Amino acid sequence: MRVAFFGGTFDPIHRGHLAIAAAAADHLALDSILFAPTGLQPLKLSGSTATFDDRLAMTTLACATDPRFEPSTLDAPRADGSPNYTVHVLTALREQLPTATLFNLVGLDSFLDLPRWHQPHRLLELTEWIVVSRPGYTLDLSAFTPAQRTRIHPLDSVHEDVSATELRHRLQHGDPCLDLIPASVSTYIEAHRLYR
């Protein structure tokens, strides 16, 4: 089994997320990708706009677009309200799937922030990493050791200039989001009056 963990605030999930997941699944022959909305992202302690339950519901709808995509509650909010550290969730996933080849899927902007994450060296040991291009960001692997570099898979075939921040602004101002969000997710956002 080749499984990728794909964590994100997903506030809301959008075309960029689905594009990087599809590219990763195609290029690395993944059996499944676990889309895990993050309870409380350690570097975004002011929190998300939509609740975890709404972000999970939108993620679940979006995952229906590809049989390799699965929504996951592995990174749900913690009972004590503390931040969700990826090193903990990947350790738990490794215990659940001891024989799988595990990957952590991130966009390049997230990967460039890795030095600020909790236990970055341990994170690079726990899984292989798939790092997907994002407009405006450049990959530089010179700070990594040769051993670390063999576990980092750069993918530069995705050029999706879309962000959740931009979408929240558009939704707040009633601007069209066209095909930037899956139709089922747009319907959910409207029905639940999110991001107004």
Ligand SMILES: Nc1ncnc2c1ncn2[C@@H]1O[C@H](COP(=O)(O)OP(=O)(O)OP(=O)(O)O)[C@@H](O)[C@H]1O
């Ligand atoms: N357009 C994109 N191209 C490549 N990677 C992306 C893109 N959008 C998001 N990602 C990646 O998906 C993961 C989850 O991203 P997140 O949910 O924070 O979306 P975002 O659009 O970056 O949100 P925000 O604007 O609120 O920061 C991160 O690893 C991020 O790098």
Ligand SMILES: O=C(O)c1ccc[n+]([C@@H]2O[C@H](COP(=O)([O-])O)[C@@H](O)[C@H]2O)c1
């Ligand atoms: O563990 C950390 O210290 C850490 C710090 C920043 C981000 N992350 C994770 O990176 C993933 C992408 O985050 P985001 O906010 O860009 O969607 C998500 O799974 C976060 O939990 C993790």
